[in-house]
Amino acid sequence: MVYFEEISLQTVGFSDIHDLTGQISAIIKRSGVSNGLVNVFGIGSTNTITIVEYEPALVEDVKDILEKLVPSSMRSRHSETWGDDNGFSHMRATLFGCEVTAPIENGSVVLGTWQQIIVIDHDNSSRTRRVRVTVMGE
Amino acid sequence: MVYFEEISLQTVGFSDIHDLTGQISAIIKRSGVSNGLVNVFGIGSTNTITIVEYEPALVEDVKDILEKLVPSSMRSRHSETWGDDNGFSHMRATLFGCEVTAPIENGSVVLGTWQQIIVIDHDNSSRTRRVRVTVMGE
Amino acid sequence: MVYFEEISLQTVGFSDIHDLTGQISAIIKRSGVSNGLVNVFGIGSTNTITIVEYEPALVEDVKDILEKLVPSSMRSRHSETWGDDNGFSHMRATLFGCEVTAPIENGSVVLGTWQQIIVIDHDNSSRTRRVRVTVMGE
Numbered sequence: 001m002v003y004f005e006e007i008s009l010q011t012v013g014f015s016d017i018h019d020l021t022g023q024i025s026a027i028i029k030r031s032g033v034s035n036g037l038v039n040v041f042g043i044g045s046t047n048t049i050t051i052v053e054y055e056p057a058l059v060e061d062v063k064d065i066l067e068k069l070v071p072s073s074m075r076s077r078h079s080e081t082w083g084d085d086n087g088f089s090h091m092r093a094t095l096f097g098c099e100v101t102a103p104i105e106n107g108s109v110v111l112g113t114w115q116q117i118i119v120i121d122h123d124n125s126s127r128t129r130r131v132r133v134t135v136m137g138e
Numbered sequence: 139m140v141y142f143e144e145i146s147l148q149t150v151g152f153s154d155i156h157d158l159t160g161q162i163s164a165i166i167k168r169s170g171v172s173n174g175l176v177n178v179f180g181i182g183s184t185n186t187i188t189i190v191e192y193e194p195a196l197v198e199d200v201k202d203i204l205e206k207l208v209p210s211s212m213r214s215r216h217s218e219t220w221g222d223d224n225g226f227s228h229m230r231a232t233l234f235g236c237e238v239t240a241p242i243e244n245g246s247v248v249l250g251t252w253q254q255i256i257v258i259d260h261d262n263s264s265r266t267r268r269v270r271v272t273v274m275g276e
Numbered sequence: 277m278v279y280f281e282e283i284s285l286q287t288v289g290f291s292d293i294h295d296l297t298g299q300i301s302a303i304i305k306r307s308g309v310s311n312g313l314v315n316v317f318g319i320g321s322t323n324t325i326t327i328v329e330y331e332p333a334l335v336e337d338v339k340d341i342l343e344k345l346v347p348s349s350m351r352s353r354h355s356e357t358w359g360d361d362n363g364f365s366h367m368r369a370t371l372f373g374c375e376v377t378a379p380i381e382n383g384s385v386v387l388g389t390w391q392q393i394i395v396i397d398h399d400n401s402s403r404t405r406r407v408r409v410t411v412m413g414e
Contacts, residue, residue, distance in 0.1 A: 002414050004311070004379060035140045036272070037177055039378075039379060041379050043388045045327070045390040045391045050235065051231075051235075052228060053228060055216070057214075057216040057220070061214050061215055061216050061225050065212075065233065069233075069345060070341060074341075075340075077333035077334075078331070078333040078337050081333040082333070087333075090329060091341045094326050094327065094341075094372075097235060097327075097373060098327055098391070100235075101313075103270045111181070112182040115236070132386050134312070136274065136312060136412065137274070175315055175412060188370050188373065189321070189370065189374055190366060190369075191321040191354075195358070196353075196354045199352050203367045203370075239315050239317075239377050240317055243280065250319045250321055252321040253319070253374070275278050276277070
C-alpha cells in the first residue's frame with residue numbers, strides 16, 4: 001500500500017530549520033499503514049531533510065557547522081555565472097542530502113526520543129517549501 | 139511484505155565503528171523476501187549508519203575525517219547549555235546521516251565487494267545501541 | 277510490486293559527475309509502477325549518489341567543495357597500507373553517501389525543477405560503474 005501527502009511551509013532561508021515530526025506522524029496515521037517505511041523528501045535543490053535533536057542550542061550548532069563547512073561567503077561559479085548568489089545553498093543541500101527514509105511500527109515512525117525529522121531551507125530568501133511524505137507498507 | 143528486526147550492540151562511543159553487514163544479511167534471509175529494499179536505521183540522535191569498506195586502515199581514516207570536519211573540541215551551545223559535552227556527537231550524526239536503504243535481489247543485499255554497512259556511535263560514553271532493520275518486498 | 281534494472285556507465289574518476297535522471301525516469305516507466313518509491317544505489321565503495329542542479333557551474337562547485345572538505349592529498353592510512361592512493365575516494369563516498377530514495381507519483385519521479393539525481397565517481401582512475409535502480413509501489 002502506498003499513500004502520500006505534501007507538507008507546505010513558509011521558510012526564511014539561510015539554513016532556517018523546522019521540525020516536521022508531528023506532521024509526519026499525522027500523515028502516517030491518516031495512511032492507515034501499520035508497518036513499513038516513510039520517505040520524507042524535500043522538493044527543491046536548496047533544501048535538506050535530516051534528523052537532529054530539535055532543541056534551540058543544537059539548532060544553532062547546526063547553523064554553525066553549516067557555516068564552517070560550507071561558508072555563505074564561499075566562492076561559487078554558480079553564483080558568479082547566474083548572479084543569484086546561492087551557490088552555497090546548493091552545496092549545503094548536496095552535502096547534507098534532501099531525504100530520509102525511516103521505519104514505521106504499529107502506525108508510528110520509529111525514532112529515538114531525541115530524534116526529530118527536520119527540513120533546512122538553505123536558500124538566501126524566504127519561500128514556500130514543499131516536502132513530500134510517502135508511506136509504504138501494510 | 140514487511141519484516142523487521144532490531145540489532146542491539148554495545149559500543150564505546152567517540153565514533154566507535156561496527157560492521158553490521160552479516161547481521162543484516164541474516165535478517166533478510168529470515169524475512170523470506172527475495173526482491174525489494176532493506177532500510178537500516180540507527181535509533182538515537184548521536185549515531186550514524188553509512189557504508190564504507192570495513193578494513194582497519196579505512197576505519198581509522200573515517201575517525202580522522204570526522205575529527206577534522208567536526209572536532210570533538212568544537213564549541214557547542216548544546217554542550218554549554220546542557221553540560222553533557224556531546225554537541226559534536228549530534229553534529230556528526232546529522233552530517234553523516236542515520237540511515238541507509240539498499241536493494242535486495244534473490245534474498246541478498248546488493249553491495250559492492252568492498253561495501254559494508256556500518257554503525258558509528260558518535261557519543262562520548264559507552265552504551266547499548268539499537269539498529270532497526272526493515273525489509274520490504276516480495 | 278518490485279522492479280529493478282542496472283545502469284552501467286563509463287567514468288573517469290576524480291569525482292567525475294554524471295546525470296542519471298533521464299535513465300531513472302525511463303526505468304520507472306518500464307516498471308509500470310504508478311505510485312511508490314525509487315531507490316538509486318551506487319554499487320562500489322568509492323562512488324556517491326546524490327542530488328544537485330546539474331548545470332556546469334554547480335558541477336564545478338561540487339568538485340571544489342569535495343576538494344576542500346576531503347582533499348585528494350589527504351593523509352590516508354588506507355592509501356599508505358594498500359598503496360592504491362584512493363583513501364580520499366572512500367572518504368568522499370562515505371561522507372556524501374551512495375544512495376537516494378525518491379517518491380514516484382503517476383509514473384514519474386517527484387523532483388524539483390532543478391533537482392537531478394547524479395552519480396559521482398570519486399576513484400582515481402577510469403572504470404565501469406554500476407548503479408542499481410529499484411522501483412517499489414503499485
